[in-house]
Amino acid sequence: MTASRAPAEPEVREFEATVESVDGREVVLNETFFYAESGGQPADRGTIDGVLLDDVTERDGRVVHVLSEEPTESVAVGETVSAVVDDAFRTYCARAHTASHVLYGAARRTCEELGYAGFDISAEKVRVDLTTAEPLDDADLVELERLANRAVWDSLPVSWEALPEESARAIEGIAFNTKTEEGAMSGSEAVRVVTIGGGDAGGADRESDAAPAWDVAACGGTHVRNTSEIGPISVLDRSNPGEGVTRVEFAVGPTAIDHDAAVHAAALDAATGLDARVGDLPDAVDRLRGEVDRLEGELREARADLLTARLGEFPTVELDGATWAVGTVDGADPNDLREPAESLLGGDAAGGAADGEGTTGDAPDAVAAVGAGGAPFVVVAVAEGAAGGDAAGGEGPDAGAVVDAVTDEFGGGGGGGPTFAQGGGLDADPEDVAAWLRDR
Secondary structure (H helix, E strand, O other), rough: OHHHHHHHHOOOEEEEEEEEEEEEEEEEEOEOOOOOEEEEEOOEEEEEEEEEEEEEEEEEOOEEEEOOOOOOOOOOOOOOEEEEEEEEHHHHHHHHHHHHHHHHHHHHHHHHHHHEEEEEEEEEOOEEEEEEEOOOOOHHHHHHHHHHHHHHOOEEEEEEEEEEHHHHOOOOOOOOOOOOOEEEHOOOEEEEEEEEEEOOEEEEEOOOOOOOOEEEEOOOOOOOOOOHHOOEEEEEEEEEEEOEEEEEEEOOHHHHHHHHHHHHHHHHHHHHHHHOOOHHHHHHHHHHHHHHHHHHEEEEEEEEHHHHHHHHHOEEEEOOOOOEEEEEEOOHHHHHHHHHHHHHHHHOOOOOEEOOOOOOOOOEEEEEEOOOOOOOEEEEEEEOOOOEEOOEEEEOOOOHHHHHHHHHHHHHHEEEEEEEEEEEEOOHHHHHHHHHHHHH
16 A cells, blocks of 8 residues: 555655556556545645646555656656655645634634534635534624634644544544545544644643644644644635535635735725725715615605606596596506505595596596506506495406406406506507506
8 A cells, every 4th residue: 555645744845756556647656745635635736757747546545646648668667756746736735724624623612513524625715614503604704714813823733643543533522524534544543633733622632731722633634834834814705505514615825815905905995985994884884874775765755756646647537436547657567556556546646636538636446557668567456445346347446357357358467456456468558458448
């Protein structure tokens, strides 16, 4: 078995090794410091005798190096080859992996019934999946970021050791998920345990009275030696990929720096636009929201008054002993018209209904408004005291029955009760519908 030595000695970037086997582009060495993809950490990049690696994977207990092209004659069984691990990518992965443990340690201090459900490192961001009693909100994300960066600033030592599985599982609070951290066991009975800070996650040091560890986890990945090597941690977003699981995405290194700079720039722009300091933005936004709510309320009232006045201009007609105001209206939808129609029927329209056929200066008994535009509709409202009966007559007009008669004649559909109903999808010119309502 040729297990990778990368987790135990992550600082090694160049090494020599003997070729054990070559199968096409796949090469196995007698020892390797390349990390094989495992547990959410991607495979290392680099070269073997100058040939780029496409992948590093563990197969049947052996680390297989997949070259980007057929190897040269120098890469042959028994030959010694020179290997170079991509320094920038290894450093990024080590920082990002340790950062995920730091973030989990922060979650230990903020979340109830916390569990670990895996993580993944990509080129731009890192994700950590947590199981929690309650979903995380924005305030939780801010606190996670604050605590994680404080742990970075505190320069906590990072260490790792191999323990018997029984001893590892006995550590109080250890994050132990063999499905997501398969590299922690590496095919042996020993478990690799990574500790940030001193002692263990749930109490005092296992062998002394030192302060509790920031985090302890079974893990087979590569890590930095001290949290100060991570640099800034910037929480980007959260989501819920499954029931009870919160996915936290964050960035480290240049991506985190650029993200924080962009957020700061956006905050400064917003503060300038609101004539406020960045720290005063919440109060400024609350004031602005209150002003918007007030203006929207006034606009709704003005629009309702305008529509009431427009309905009040409809010509009236006497139908089966009831006075109807019938006409077309532009720039409104059915829901906009209920309050104005009811207001008109209550006699609130200025000047009452316009004189027309069946002229009256009083409020009508019913109003039928046909919406003009690309999607004609009809709204019918009947005064409380006048409602009852059907569209053909009876004791009084019935709004629902009238709408049914309109949709029977012109298509579409709708419904409602005796005092208010609406229908849509009419296949006719709005003026024709209005004329039919006056002549029925």
